[in-house]
Amino acid sequence: MHEKDFFFTLPEIEDAVKAVKEMSVIPGVEVFICTAPVNDSKYCAPEKYAWIEKHFGPSWIRRMILTSDKTLINGDLLIDDNHFIKGTVDETSWDHILFTQCHNRHLDEKHFQEDKIAGRLDNWKDGSWRHLIDQYMKKHHIGTSSH
Numbered sequence: 001m002h003e004k005d006f007f008f009t010l011p012e013i014e015d016a017v018k019a020v021k022e023m024s025v026i027p028g029v030e031v032f033i034c035t036a037p038v039n040d041s042k043y044c045a046p047e048k049y050a051w052i053e054k055h056f057g058p059s060w061i062r063r064m065i066l067t068s069d070k071t072l073i074n075g076d077l078l079i080d081d082n083h084f085i086k087g088t089v090d091e092t093s094w095d096h097i098l099f100t101q102c103h104n105r106h107l108d109e110k111h112f113q114e115d116k117i118a119g120r121l122d123n124w125k126d127g128s129w130r131h132l133i134d135q136y137m138k139k140h141h142i143g144t145s146s147h
Contacts, residue, residue: 001038007047008054017055019124023133024063028142034065034073034080077136079129083107083115097121097132 001007024031033052038044045066052064065073070080071087075094078085081101085092095118098104111117121129136142 002041002043004043005047006041007044008050010051012055013124015124019127019129021056023129026133028137029133032063032065032073032075033060034067034070034075034078036068036070037066039068076140077118077132079121079132083111083117085115095119095136 020031020033023029033056035048037048048066049061049064052060056063067073069087069089070078070085071089071092073092073094077097078092078094079097079099081099081104083098083104085096096116098107098112098117098120100120100122107117112120119132121132
């Protein structure tokens with residue numbers, strides 16, 4: 001994690017870039033990429049920006065938020081593989097959707113309640129992320145009747 005090119009050479013999660021780009025054109029949806037730095041890595045921040053530019057394109061740089069405290073960010077949904085997102089704000093504006101990875105696959109409903117996790121997204125490939133977005137938009141009366 002502290003070596004040059006570690007972050008820049010991380011592989012894409014299958015179909016994630018495609019799904020996020022598709023999500024970004026849904027009426028009523030504004031997408032940002034919120035990521036935390038590894039504070040003791042001099043390469044982390046610049047390589048994360050370079051990774052976003054390489055995989056998403058230069059226009060996505062303005063959609064990237066680099067913060068050590070994601071609780072300070074305003075939003076509706078946060079899709080993140082970290083189950084334990086704590087910081088300055090106790091009651092966040094966003095609902096936390098846990099993105100399944102090997103290190104959190106074992107978490108059950110007890111953890112979801114303790115960590116205030118609103119749901120789980122297992123992958124980007126099967127399109128289940130669309131249901132999460134549709135469900136949220138319907139619950140909050142966002143968007144058009146086509147959702």
